[in-house]
Amino acid sequence: MHAIEDFDLRRPPPGFIDDPFPWYAALREHAPVHRCPDGSLLLTRYDDCLDVYRNPAVSSDKRNLFGPKFGDTPLYRHHTTSLVFNDPPYHTRVRATLAEALKPRAIEPTVAALERVVAKLIDELEARRDVDVIEHFASRVPVEIISSLLTVPPEDRDDLRRWSLAILGALEPELTAEQHADGNRAVVEFGDYLRGLIEYRRAHPADSPNDVLATLTALYDRGELSERELIHNCIFLLNAGHETTTNLIGNGVHCLATHPEAAARLRERPALIKSAVEEILRFASPNQLGNREVANATTVGGLHVEPGTQITLCIGAANRDPAQFAHPDVFDVERSPNHHLAFASGIHACVGMALARIEGKIALGALLERFGTIELRSSPPVRRRIRFRGLERLDVTLSR
Numbered sequence: 001m002h003a004i005e006d007f008d009l010r011r012p013p014p015g016f017i018d019d020p021f022p023w024y025a026a027l028r029e030h031a032p033v034h035r036c037p038d039g040s041l042l043l044t045r046y047d048d049c050l051d052v053y054r055n056p057a058v059s060s061d062k063r064n065l066f067g068p069k070f071g072d073t074p075l076y077r078h079h080t081t082s083l084v085f086n087d088p089p090y091h092t093r094v095r096a097t098l099a100e101a102l103k104p105r106a107i108e109p110t111v112a113a114l115e116r117v118v119a120k121l122i123d124e125l126e127a128r129r130d131v132d133v134i135e136h137f138a139s140r141v142p143v144e145i146i147s148s149l150l151t152v153p154p155e156d157r158d159d160l161r162r163w164s165l166a167i168l169g170a171l172e173p174e175l176t177a178e179q180h181a182d183g184n185r186a187v188v189e190f191g192d193y194l195r196g197l198i199e200y201r202r203a204h205p206a207d208s209p210n211d212v213l214a215t216l217t218a219l220y221d222r223g224e225l226s227e228r229e230l231i232h233n234c235i236f237l238l239n240a241g242h243e244t245t246t247n248l249i250g251n252g253v254h255c256l257a258t259h260p261e262a263a264a265r266l267r268e269r270p271a272l273i274k275s276a277v278e279e280i281l282r283f284a285s286p287n288q289l290g291n292r293e294v295a296n297a298t299t300v301g302g303l304h305v306e307p308g309t310q311i312t313l314c315i316g317a318a319n320r321d322p323a324q325f326a327h328p329d330v331f332d333v334e335r336s337p338n339h340h341l342a343f344a345s346g347i348h349a350c351v352g353m354a355l356a357r358i359e360g361k362i363a364l365g366a367l368l369e370r371f372g373t374i375e376l377r378s379s380p381p382v383r384r385r386i387r388f389r390g391l392e393r394l395d396v397t398l399s400r
């Protein structure tokens, strides 16, 4: 292993992407407030991450971080306009609308649709038997659900995954020229697509009990959002709503295939699916990193920090912190309490967490109910990402 004091998130050591957890453990123990070569701080302890999420002296505004990284490009405009990378009062206004549209009561009609989508996919999986879980299941469920909330017609949904992977891929700590170009192209194509969809929906309103696109368009009509803000928040929502949830389901199936005793316990006691989903979120967190910038001088992990300091919160490491979780490297579907940070905390805590949890529960619950064994056919390749943790493909054999 490299010396931990040389650790650099922008140039991760060999093997880090496949298995970052030994690195996280070493950082947590020897350098919990680690200064990276670019001057930013990397936090790996649970308590330090939680403190930062709740600290009013830190900001989510990413203009200083993304200006040099993206230049004056569509990617810069997108990422600095979406609510997640903004502070109040703009953030509060957009969040209030989304929180209303995504609260458990509002998504009830979506749950019925979700059950139908999952039942159909499970039948298809049974007919195939040997499947790539990512392609044939994990990526399909969330794209159907978030698309139906934003009234995207079924025939257009395939493009969303491609655009989303390119746009969220540009949030990696270090980018190639090709990733830049792909990300910029995806923002332009996605934006043009949404402009067309909004126009179409004005003429042909969707027959939907919870039309989030219409809710956001109404804010624009009342002058509460600019056109740029409308488009970029829709892009963000479509992206946020599906890649992370794809990884929750994909990582979940992988955890169950590699822990057959846990899968057996869940078949025996299906009610445990709720705590199992929380454990998957903790153990294989779909989003491993969060970022903040110090706006006013403050203390982080006992260290005085000046305004302008960039902070990376390592969710994946915080969720394996032995000071917070007993036997953190053990996958325990009955873990309680389990106050993981997979959805972050504080004012930016995930607004779609109720929906994500239901998707995880219904998808994994139905899979376990139908199939008595989930057998890995090969060791699955991990997607070459540091921020989002998921599998490129997951080949399994499913049997009743």
Ligand code: HEM
Residues within 6 Å of the ligand: 060, 083, 084, 085, 095, 098, 102, 146, 237, 240, 241, 242, 244, 245, 248, 285, 286, 287, 290, 291, 341, 342, 343, 344, 345, 347, 348, 349, 350, 351, 352, 353, 355, 356
């Ligand atoms: C397992 C699935 C998911 C995970 C792990 C996840 C994770 C996160 C995290 C860590 C944040 C905080 C980002 C930050 O602090 O900078 C966040 C924010 C957000 N997520 Fe999720 N998310 C998931 C699913 C969803 C879904 C399904 C939706 C929408 C339907 C959604 C919509 C959002 C939105 C709008 C925000 C921004 C909230 C704000 O800035 O106030 N997410 N998510």
